[in-house]
Amino acid sequence: MQLIAEDLVIERGGRIVIDGLSFSVSEGETLILSGANGAGKTTLLRTIAGFIRPASGTVQLDGGDGELTITEQAHVVGHANAIKSSMTVFENAAFWAEYLGGQAASTERIERALHHFGLEDLVEFPAAYLSAGQRRRLGLARLLLAPRALWLLDEPTVSLDVASSDRLVAAVNDHTRTGGLAIVATHVPLALERARTLTIASQRMAA
Amino acid sequence: MTSFWALVRRDLRLAVREGGAIGTALGFFLVVVSLMPLGLGPDLNLLARIAAGILWIALLLAALLSLNRIFEADYEDGTLDVLATGSLPLELVAAAKALAHWLTTGIPLALLAPVLGILLNLDLGAYPVLVATTLAGTPAVSFLGAIGAALTVKARRGGLLLALVVLPLYVPTLIFGISAVSATMGPSGMGAAFLILTAISLAAVVLGPIAAAAALRIQLQ
Numbered sequence: 001m002q003l004i005a006e007d008l009v010i011e012r013g014g015r016i017v018i019d020g021l022s023f024s025v026s027e028g029e030t031l032i033l034s035g036a037n038g039a040g041k042t043t044l045l046r047t048i049a050g051f052i053r054p055a056s057g058t059v060q061l062d063g064g065d066g067e068l069t070i071t072e073q074a075h076v077v078g079h080a081n082a083i084k085s086s087m088t089v090f091e092n093a094a095f096w097a098e099y100l101g102g103q104a105a106s107t108e109r110i111e112r113a114l115h116h117f118g119l120e121d122l123v124e125f126p127a128a129y130l131s132a133g134q135r136r137r138l139g140l141a142r143l144l145l146a147p148r149a150l151w152l153l154d155e156p157t158v159s160l161d162v163a164s165s166d167r168l169v170a171a172v173n174d175h176t177r178t179g180g181l182a183i184v185a186t187h188v189p190l191a192l193e194r195a196r197t198l199t200i201a202s203q204r205m206a207a
Numbered sequence: 208m209t210s211f212w213a214l215v216r217r218d219l220r221l222a223v224r225e226g227g228a229i230g231t232a233l234g235f236f237l238v239v240v241s242l243m244p245l246g247l248g249p250d251l252n253l254l255a256r257i258a259a260g261i262l263w264i265a266l267l268l269a270a271l272l273s274l275n276r277i278f279e280a281d282y283e284d285g286t287l288d289v290l291a292t293g294s295l296p297l298e299l300v301a302a303a304k305a306l307a308h309w310l311t312t313g314i315p316l317a318l319l320a321p322v323l324g325i326l327l328n329l330d331l332g333a334y335p336v337l338v339a340t341t342l343a344g345t346p347a348v349s350f351l352g353a354i355g356a357a358l359t360v361k362a363r364r365g366g367l368l369l370a371l372v373v374l375p376l377y378v379p380t381l382i383f384g385i386s387a388v389s390a391t392m393g394p395s396g397m398g399a400a401f402l403i404l405t406a407i408s409l410a411a412v413v414l415g416p417i418a419a420a421a422a423l424r425i426q427l428q
Binding site for chain 2: 049051052053068071072074075076078079080081082083084086087091095096098099100102103104139142
């Protein structure tokens with residue numbers, strides 16, 4: 001499986017943010033996106049996810065399920081965590097497992113995902129009382145709740161402590177070791193295996 | 208379809224736990240209808256004649272108050288992005304959310320309408336028809352409302368904009384809802400108007416989610 005982007009041109013608010021970018025990510029590989037604030041990392045991730053239509057160029061997932069769009073084969077973890085405050089940690093996780101997985105997930109699977117991100121003591125805790133870092137971890141637990149080939153992570157370490165960052169890195173490395181793909185936008189050096197870095201240059205305002 | 212029902216169940220659970228939207232809509236409905244007799248005076252014949260109109264207009268305005276929550280909360284906390292990555296097409300996401308809105312707001316409003324009819328001296332024979340028409344007409348309210356809610360999801364305080372988008376779409380529902388109730392008091396019976404009202408609802412259930420999904424795709428950009 002390989003994700004191939006060719007000659008991507010992405011425009012936001014009348015400004016070209018990404019101009020003629022080509023890259024590929026192979027099975028088992030992690031691509032780290034770096035670049036200054038506003039360089040277009042989030043925009044690029046949302047384009048790969050299929051939310052933003054590029055002005056020109058293509059993104060393809062070769063060797064994926066041909067009947068599914070990239071959007072349907074990707075996990076997207078953005079700046080917001082997609083957590084409902086009036087549900088418990090377990091209910092939030094169970095909903096995403098069932099919604100993204102297409103079938104009710106076993107309690108064991110949900111607890112394993114929560115356990116991986118150190119949330120095992122908070123299973124029945126109302127999400128409204130979680131701290132920022134705990135909310136982030138619950139958002140990341142979604143990655144392990146339903147199998148998806150492509151992980152698109154936008155600043156995943158925001159508000160995480162060192163131990164939690166390590167848990168995230170372990171999850172990403174596990175994912176790529178078993179043939180998954182990951183694209184991670186981050187400013188923090190992470191111990192990701194089989195990783196390449198793609199630096200996105202800021203585009204000047206068009207004259 | 209598991210995903211579809213998971214989403215509907217989650218929205219029902221949130222509506223029950225958060226409660227605010229239903230309470231606001233029902234409270235507004237109650238307040239508007241109970242103020243009417245005070246404003247119009249104790250002319251029972253007049254009230255009975257305009258009861259159907261008042262109930263339907265108040266119901267639409269009450270529903271309008273709750274529409275913005277259909278997608279707004281999910282947009283704000285990032286849920287909408289993740290919903291879009293599901294294998295469920297956005298059309299069905301919009302349909303699930305509109306269905307949940309109907310179950311939690313449309314049906315309670317429809318069931319409250321006959322109770323409020325008492326305040327307006329509504330003709331006794333019209334009660335079953337009133338319940339039937341409000342139940343048949345409120346799906347259109349939720350599913351057409353979803354279009355407006357999707358279009359204004361990014362607009363801060365988009366309430367007025369939402370009203371301007373949605374109220375014109377509600378006009379046919381209003382006209383045939385009122386005429387179905389009024390017709391029972393005349394010689395022709397409710398038949399035709401009620402059937403047209405049902406047809407509007409069925410069309411809204413099919414077309415509303417398609418339009419709402421198209422709007423959501425633009426909002427996700």
